[in-house]
Amino acid sequence: MTNSNKPRLRFAPSPTGYLHVGGARTALFNWLYARKYGGEFLLRIEDTDKARSTEESTRAIFDGMLWLGLNWDNGVVYQGANLPRHQADARKLLETGAAYRCFCTPAELDERRREAESRKEAFKYDRRCDRLSRDEVERRVAAGEPYVVRFRVPEGTTEWNDLVHEKIAFPNKDIEDFVVLRSDATPIYNLAVVSDDIAMSITVVMRGDDHISNTPKQILLYRALGAPLPTFAHLPMIHGLDGKKLSKRHGATAVGDYQHYGLLPGAMLNFLALLGWSPGGDREVMTMPEMLELFSVDGLQKKAAIFDPKKLEWMNGQHLSMISLEELEPRVTPAIITARLATEEELVERRDWYLRLLDLLRVRSRTIDDIVRQAGPYFLEDIEYEPAAVAKNWKDPVEASELLRAARKALAGAPAWEAGPLEASLRGLAESRGVSAGKIFQPLRVALTGLTVSPGIFEMLIQMGRDLSLKRIDKALLVLAA
RNA sequence: GGCGCUAUCGUCUAGGGGACUAGGACGGGGCCCUCUCAAGGCCCAAACACGGGUUCGAAUCCCGUUAGCGCUACCA
Numbered sequence: 001m002t003n004s005n006k007p008r009l010r011f012a013p014s015p016t017g018y019l020h021v022g023g024a025r026t027a028l029f030n031w032l033y034a035r036k037y038g039g040e041f042l043l044r045i046e047d048t049d050k051a052r053s054t055e056e057s058t059r060a061i062f063d064g065m066l067w068l069g070l071n072w073d074n075g076v077v078y079q080g081a082n083l084p085r086h087q088a089d090a091r092k093l094l095e096t097g098a099a100y101r102c103f104c105t106p107a108e109l110d111e112r113r114r115e116a117e118s119r120k121e122a123f124k125y126d127r128r129c130d131r132l133s134r135d136e137v138e139r140r141v142a143a144g145e146p147y148v149v150r151f152r153v154p155e156g157t158t159e160w161n162d163l164v165h166e167k168i169a170f171p172n173k174d175i176e177d178f179v180v181l182r183s184d185a186t187p188i189y190n191l192a193v194v195s196d197d198i199a200m201s202i203t204v205v206m207r208g209d210d211h212i213s214n215t216p217k218q219i220l221l222y223r224a225l226g227a228p229l230p231t232f233a234h235l236p237m238i239h240g241l242d243g244k245k246l247s248k249r250h251g252a253t254a255v256g257d258y259q260h261y262g263l264l265p266g267a268m269l270n271f272l273a274l275l276g277w278s279p280g281g282d283r284e285v286m287t288m289p290e291m292l293e294l295f296s297v298d299g300l301q302k303k304a305a306i307f308d309p310k311k312l313e314w315m316n317g318q319h320l321s322m323i324s325l326e327e328l329e330p331r332v333t334p335a336i337i338t339a340r341l342a343t344e345e346e347l348v349e350r351r352d353w354y355l356r357l358l359d360l361l362r363v364r365s366r367t368i369d370d371i372v373r374q375a376g377p378y379f380l381e382d383i384e385y386e387p388a389a390v391a392k393n394w395k396d397p398v399e400a401s402e403l404l405r406a407a408r409k410a411l412a413g414a415p416a417w418e419a420g421p422l423e424a425s426l427r428g429l430a431e432s433r434g435v436s437a438g439k440i441f442q443p444l445r446v447a448l449t450g451l452t453v454s455p456g457i458f459e460m461l462i463q464m465g466r467d468l469s470l471k472r473i474d475k476a477l478l479v480l481a482a
Numbered sequence: 483g484g485c486g487c488u489a490u491c492g493u494c495u496a497g498g499g500g501a502c503u504a505g506g507a508c509g510g511g512g513c514c515c516u517c518u519c520a521a522g523g524c525c526c527a528a529a530c531a532c533g534g535g536u537u538c539g540a541a542u543c544c545c546g547u548u549a550g551c552g553c554u555a556c557c558a
Contacts, residue, residue: 364520
């Protein structure tokens with residue numbers, strides 16, 4: 001097998017914002033395809049629109065991809081650096097007669113477009129400049145008149161066999177002679193893309209299906225430039241809950257938002273993969289290696305998918321519980337430190353205890369933030385009492401105090417600070433007082449955490465340890481007395 | 483308007499002519515478990531857009547209609 005048999009794919013975002021979830025999914029499928037078939041996955045930053053491109057968003061794209069683990073091969077290609085080749089390709093088109101110079105100004109074009117619209121006709125460039133005599137063209141060029149380079153669309157039909165849509169065909173008569181080089185000699189998107197994809201030997205172009213109508217133009221360019229055609233695969237769009245194209249008003253659309261919201265990259269990837277792809281059957285929760293194993297273009301969807309944040313959260317909860325504690329720990333620790341619950345050194349020192357805590361909390365968390373929110377009482381000296389918890393479980397302060405005093409005594413007297421003895425003590429207490437166990441557990445839960453929600457009472461007592469637990473009860477007694 | 487793409491529960495989807503009384507998952511509702519909350523288990527409601535064909539037989543194939551989306555720049 002030669003090198004040329006290996007597929008080469010690329011992800012080519014323009015750095016005009018953050019890394020969008022739609023872009024991330026496109027990158028993911030390109031990555032999956034390349035890795036699955038032993039090919040290469042390249043990254044190209046399409047920064048030809050200098051006005052809108054920023055270094056900051058280029059950084060955001062890198063960060064997002066790195067976070068997701070979508071590593072690319074070779075260095076990053078900056079499209080802007082390829083200007084000379086783009087111009088050379090435009091010149092080549094001119095020389096071979098595949099394109100011609102057009103002197104129509106934007107204002108004139110605009111005017112004609114408006115006229116056509118008022119007559120309710122579709123506007124299409126009328127090729128008037130293609131009918132200019134050779135002499136006139138030379139004269140106007142010599143006179144320094146600005147011009148663009150337009151591609152002369154030939155007769156016929158342009159079609160291709162799309163990896164996801166199968167055959168797509170465009171009658172060439174519906175494609176106008178499009179501009180490939182602006183009057184300032186910079187390339188238009190379609191030329192830059194084709195020129196770069198040829199130069200990078202891209203064999204599979206996988207992108208959003210909003211590019212379907214660009215494809216016939218690009219195919220025409222490949223042919224005019226004498227380059228072999230890549231295989232095209234047009235992925236369906238991702239929409240917001242209202243069925244419209246995903247945008248800022250749908251809430252978080254940047255992958256960075258989800259990172260900071262406390263999602264696991266594996267969950268994000270898993271969720272994204274399922275928007276527009278299915279392994280077939282009922283399989284849903286998958287790790288990256290599993291997706292790689294299962295990936296196939298056959299499972300690619302044609303229909304636009306709606307981004308459902310609820311399912312994303314659920315997915316994250318699944319991954320939170322599924323991955324190993326060793327994997328989970330480094331994703332949670334920065335958040336714990338940021339929340340000032342503990343220092344890195346403290347966590348290292350009590351690693352076993354810390355991992356056990358994570359294990360206790362993750363099952364009732366959907367995000368990393370959920371874990372951090374629940375972790376406070378295990379780290380901090382002082383806790384806050386949630387008003388709702390107080391209102392519900394310390395309704396009668398006198399009764400609560402009495403119960404807590406009894407519970408403290410039972411706990412302190414337990415032969416060992418272990419689940420069995422502790423449970424025996426507390427249940428024994430409940431029995432001797434003729435109340436349900438919950439009657440004691442609930443006020444105790446508030447004393448220990450200040451919350452109505454927590455892990456099981458015995459797991460918690462053990463996790464907090466004897467000293468802290470008893471101290472918490474003493475503190476609660478003081479608060480109740482006040 | 484023109485051109486293109488798409489069409490299974492609210493959402494993500496399985497399905498590729500008979501196995502469909504259309505399966506799974508999220509979300510919703512109910513029950514179980516239970517010290518709270520989760521997790522987990524069980525159950526319920528919920529869909530083949532419409533109309534024509536093809537066929538002994540259509541969610542599956544073909545054609546229309548409708549609807550949604552995309553593109554329609556000297557943006558990418």
